[in-house]
Amino acid sequence: MQHTPRPLRLLVLTHSFWPEHSPPQRRWSSLTRYLVPSGWDVSFLAPAPRFRGAVEQGGGLTIWGRERGPLGETIHRVPYLSTGHGRVCKLADQLFTAAASTVRGLFTGPSDVILVTAPSLPLLATGWLLARLRGVPFVVEMRDAWPNLAEDANLVRSGGKSVINGVVEFVQNHADLVVTVTEGFARTLRERGVRSVVTIRNGVVLGNTPRLLPPPQGRERLEVLYLGNHGESQNLERLVEAAALVGDRMRLTMVGQGSRKASLQELAARLDAPVRFLPPEYGSAVFERYAEADSVVVSLRDDWKSFDATIPSKTYEVLSVGRHITAIVRGEAARVFADAGEGDVVSGRAADVARLWEGLIEDPARLRPRSSGRAWVAEHAEYSDLATRYDAHLRDLVAAKGAGRGLSASAPAEAPRPAPAAGRRGGAAGRDAAMGDHRAA
Template identity: 25%
Template structure:
């Protein structure tokens, strides 16, 4: 099949951001499909292309598939208006590509939700079917977070409804996300769940360990690696660090790795509060991050206390921690809490704490510092769960199977449109 994979925020493993689309495109190419992946310039992403941009784009081959990178910068630190403009510019460029070449199927991976516009246009004007991949449910999450203008939410709702109803298949990263697709009119037999997976080669006990100079040899190093935005609620980590200091706890260091609109404020707050047990690092490429996680003793997962996060998120960082064999402390309720506690049939591999409960977060950190043998057992359970349940290669196989199941209907629709 000739496949157009649209993911504005694509990155390969040298970047600092998620690599799901890289893994799935690689798997599709390995099966013999002709894959074109179109993306923009996302902050922290590394596409693998290094040529100059000509007329706003550059292209080349990466791991057996074609990458078309558009010179459209986008990042979480940008304001709403700037990001919205970048989303619409990419949608326009991707629409031109989708209509200019004879693709058999378009894969539209959201976020941003505007990536469905080229898919809808190709379906209407060329009869090309599309697969809608939901990484984050929009407008559900932006509405829950607040701060997004009502007209923008209404436009998102229209796009999401059209995508769910017209897609040949919908792939969601969690059961909760799949439910949003059903509510928006997707046919039940067209909705599939393919969760985020673990890169067992990139992360794991076989990776050489590295610790930054800020981390003393005797400290339990707890790492948060991810975006520093409003949705992440990282003030909770600073509050937990303050509680630990107030109790005289000197065995624990919190390390926040990443970038985002809140980072500078968080750094200034840590200094003003005298939190010498908190350190910050800039975003790290996945390979460097793997060495840091190998040298850490715990992974931290933190989100703002928003109820919608319970079943509507599928954080990549959680999968990285599990693959690295780290016990995890997380304030994500719902699926994330069940995963860590062992309630879903696997061994307990972390400690879930209630959203917004910084005292419980501090208690969990103290417990892990006090119980190293039990902490190590949780880490072993994390790696075991990663191998048994979340191997990205197995999940990529499932995704490829869904794409290939659309081959015959795609050919029939193309004939009807001709």
Template identity: 35%
Template structure:
């Protein structure tokens, strides 16, 4: 990993454009990595402009804009944040593709002129940073960077199009996969640096053309997620899942584990916070279970309190080859920071980390009986041992996954790119 020492600031404040269609401010549900990185870079002397879609991915609705308004701006903590209108969608069909393309069109019309003519007035950015998984948007940003002669950095959150093959049932020869694969190779080979969130993804991107990589994982804001004592011992043991309710999350496996535990009259209770395309069917699947509660999504700012009230935090993903090496789940690292034992069903590096550092319990994906047994084993673990898990988790959050550490690394990298 890059050195964490800060370079001295230049008199002229460098400018950064940070583009991610699904970026959020902390008052909204969904990931806030771009907000936290941008806020940290602002404190370190950067002028940061973030461009994101106003159509919230978690809630599938607009939060700031009302048609015919196509954009709006605000300045949270010194970030120049621009919300862009995109076409709506509810399911992963052609409307989702139109949603992505409308965002790309916005970028072309708004950023291309600013990049080209801004160089004449010193208003263009010094660096363009695009964050996936929206490859067409990242590719659009690459085009803007190349045509305007600006340095380009790519951040890889999810490995598209590989996820469409491993999880979505697409074949490598399908037109969509071939097109996205071509975009992917162009992005990797033409980026100054490819930033990966999952350590296991470095080999993947290098094999597809990346010349220089940096591992800057997801991680908690330690000012927001500080260690909290375990809840007082109660008759019930609460397991919290906070995140997307989609096919990739395999939450039907968790519901079945809850059913098995309820049949055994166990003290385990499940709380689900979030939304997604599978939520309605999951609620139907859990009908009649007294130990399962579904809640609406909440803002990132509310998550620490919700986690603090739980005895354990659950991370669930389907058994997909890509997930064995290519994921960096933010909720897991938030749980580490706040000091909660975790329950994970992510085969590969995630389960291995939890087992190696003794941070909780693991189960194989798609095995509800194994998951039920693991959760019951954790619930029956003496409190001092669970407290020791919490201490080890917070130590790992500070040493490896701290958002403050990642921001320092990003600052060094971007100054290097801008040199």
């Protein structure tokens, strides 16, 4: 009788996961739906959901408990400390959950690979420690350009910076594999001497990402949408200022939450800007919001050098849905839009953004997107292909480090088939599990 290899066991440490809606949740739910049928037993170590809506969707979740996720994944829960948006609150919460994850991680059962997805920097140390205790390959996934981003953002004073840089670089240098989501940051790490680096970008599940009908013609005003995090990284003040310059010939809709939302609302009121603020939306509501828009904004601040090698992960979804894109980005993100042949890349000056929007009002034909964006995503950022690449790299690690223990890392006999489409299960959490990211990673 032929022996059937057991599934390989992957433990992913993350600061947020289902039923919350967050960058790591969307990325890893999308990857998991392909990794599970390809022969992986995927489990997650994550804090309990922080927000009321997520708790209701998740059902009877218990801190320190274990539950089954919607794609067959196992989720091990730890407590969290704070839901605040401020830097101090976030750092304290990350330190607390990292410490809790270290304890909980000792009791999650055996693993063949341990992977930690950052930017939760304290969690990097937890993942490294657990992998070393178990003697299994350790993978670091850097969704942001740390520690470069910490320096740009002045997250801590100079003495603390050296400590953070030292810890992050130590973990990166001692990981068996470092995964980045951009080529630019992968190049930076290689120049720094990190020995094993691959790029597996963020993406979308195109089968669950519709191409929308064109927006209505002959509107009285231009409808511009920003959907995502309202934080320091996006520098959204310039959007409000640009909207104020254009005036009542347009309306800017800002959907989401973040540390700067209150100040943005105050700025809009002070400038009498045509801006509408809405709470975060998920699932099918996101596509409904895209359908209402003439142009969708993708924005990163242009005064942090680390963002030269950063691509907002919602870039790929916006390229797929068929809307004009106001791209306030530079570096690698700007090159993605140029390669895809979609959108207008503009500087971060409010006057330049306003000039672009006024040009769209005067010449509405510019709002018609091409089909090249979706075709580019199909070639470069479809999660089925990204998961296949991830699967191959993880199996190589197991084969290299675990062959002596009799583990089988051979590829499955046939190409992996995805789990049932998350968008068909009903409920916002199920739909969102198969969607791309709506915020910067």
